[in-house]
Amino acid sequence: MRLLVMFDLPMETASQRREYRKFRKYLIKQGVFMLQESNYCKMVPNSSAGEFIVEGLRSNKPPEGSVQILKITEKQFAKMEYLVGHSINNVINDDRRLVIL
Numbered sequence: 001m002r003l004l005v006m007f008d009l010p011m012e013t014a015s016q017r018r019e020y021r022k023f024r025k026y027l028i029k030q031g032v033f034m035l036q037e038s039n040y041c042k043m044v045p046n047s048s049a050g051e052f053i054v055e056g057l058r059s060n061k062p063p064e065g066s067v068q069i070l071k072i073t074e075k076q077f078a079k080m081e082y083l084v085g086h087s088i089n090n091v092i093n094d095d096r097r098l099v100i101l
Helices: 013-031 047-060 074-078
Strands: 002-008 033-036 039-043 064-073
Touching: 002 074, 013 047, 033 074, 047 064
Parallel strands: none
Antiparallel strands: 002 039, 002 064, 033 039
C-alpha cells in the first residue's frame, strides 16, 4: 500500500519556515519521497506499518497548517496518469519497482 502525504504549511515568518523545514526533513528521514512540491509518497508493506508511519506524522506535525494522508493500494497507485509535456516511457510504475532489502 502507499501513503500519500499532502501538506499546506504557512511560511510567512521565520519560525513557520523553520517548522516547514523540520517537517520536510522528518518526512525524508522516514523514507518518504517527493512526488511534487508538498506531495510526498511512502510505500508500506501493510496497514499496521502504515498506521505506525501515520502516528509518527501526527506527533511531528507542525502546529500550524494542514497535513493530509491518503492510503491507497499499490494497484491504485500504478493507475496514476502522468500528464506532462512529453511522454516518459522509462518510468517503472508497478510492482517491479519494489526493492526488497
